[in-house]
Amino acid sequence: xxxxxxxxxxxxxxxxxxxxxxxxxxxxxxxxxxxxxxxxxxxxxxxxxxxxxxxxxxxxxxxxxxxxxxxxxxxxxxxxxxxxxxxxxxxxxxxxxxxxxxxxxx
Amino acid sequence: xxxxxxxxxxxxxxxxxxxxxxxxxxxxxxxxxxxxxxxxxxxxxxxxxxxxxxxxxxxxxxxxxxxxxxxxxxxxxxxxxxxxxxxxxxxxxxxxxxxxxxxxxx
DNA sequence: TTGACATGCAACCAAATGGTTGCATATTAT
DNA sequence: ATAATATGCAACCATTTGGTTGCATGTCAA
Numbered sequence: 001x002x003x004x005x006x007x008x009x010x011x012x013x014x015x016x017x018x019x020x021x022x023x024x025x026x027x028x029x030x031x032x033x034x035x036x037x038x039x040x041x042x043x044x045x046x047x048x049x050x051x052x053x054x055x056x057x058x059x060x061x062x063x064x065x066x067x068x069x070x071x072x073x074x075x076x077x078x079x080x081x082x083x084x085x086x087x088x089x090x091x092x093x094x095x096x097x098x099x100x101x102x103x104x105x106x
Numbered sequence: 107x108x109x110x111x112x113x114x115x116x117x118x119x120x121x122x123x124x125x126x127x128x129x130x131x132x133x134x135x136x137x138x139x140x141x142x143x144x145x146x147x148x149x150x151x152x153x154x155x156x157x158x159x160x161x162x163x164x165x166x167x168x169x170x171x172x173x174x175x176x177x178x179x180x181x182x183x184x185x186x187x188x189x190x191x192x193x194x195x196x197x198x199x200x201x202x203x204x205x206x207x208x209x210x211x212x
Numbered sequence: 213t214t215g216a217c218a219t220g221c222a223a224c225c226a227a228a229t230g231g232t233t234g235c236a237t238a239t240t241a242t
Numbered sequence: 243a244t245a246a247t248a249t250g251c252a253a254c255c256a257t258t259t260g261g262t263t264g265c266a267t268g269t270c271a272a
Contacts, residue, residue, distance in 0.1 A: 040263085046259095064270065
């Protein structure tokens with residue numbers, strides 16, 4: 001997985017907001033995601049492309065609409081692999097515990 | 107705390123590498139941090155300034171040297187407040203557990 | 213089938229970013 | 243005192259980024 005693409009995608013507040021929206025309600029169309037934002041549809045399209053390239057968003061075409069779905073896997077991966085490094089020992093222990101709870105299935 | 111500054115600071119691979127270095131050995135001088143990097147000292151200085159503005163790095167002047175110290179607090183804060191949102195239930199439960207282990211001292 | 217709706221594509225633009233070079237300043241060692 | 247070392251500051255540059263506008267295409271409904 002491309003850490004860098006994910007970090008760069010998360011660097012923009014508008015893109016984080018789009019992820020928030022998808023988190024609140026998954027599977028929205030481009031039009032729905034544009035609604036209420038102070039940006040043109042094309043700007044939103046570009047942001048969604050960036051999120052897609054970072055695998056943070058997946059899409060499905062349905063007729064003339066395009067549905068967008070959030071994918072939390074890369075975020076979790078980064079929390080695990082990168083952020084985890086800088087955490088206190090107590091958090092490290094929890095990470096181990098989590099791995100055990102999840103059955104070490106990776 | 108300024109989420110945005112932290113996310114933007116983390117968006118650059120060179121800056122993440124600088125954090126890695128400080129994590130490996132804390133309290134390095136600018137010169138030490140430059141060592142072995144394919145960048146001029148001034149470029150590194152700029153990156154360190156970005157990290158400093160995001161409170162990811164703190165500095166202390168010592169004679170003609172400037173020592174740099176990593177500060178993991180903003181990273182943990184983001185892991186808690188933002189990334190946590192997107193995590194699976196099992197991870198949410200762990201976050202609660204962690205809070206209890208830490209004595210809920212916030 | 214014709215119009216309305218949802219999205220795609222491309223050119224263009226301003227501002228931010230990441231980098232450089234050159235020179236200034238402050239501190240330490242000889 | 244002087245030279246070497248460590249950092250600071252500013253101007254400059256190329257590229258990337260985040261945004262726009264205009265037009266094209268595909269799909270649904272009347």
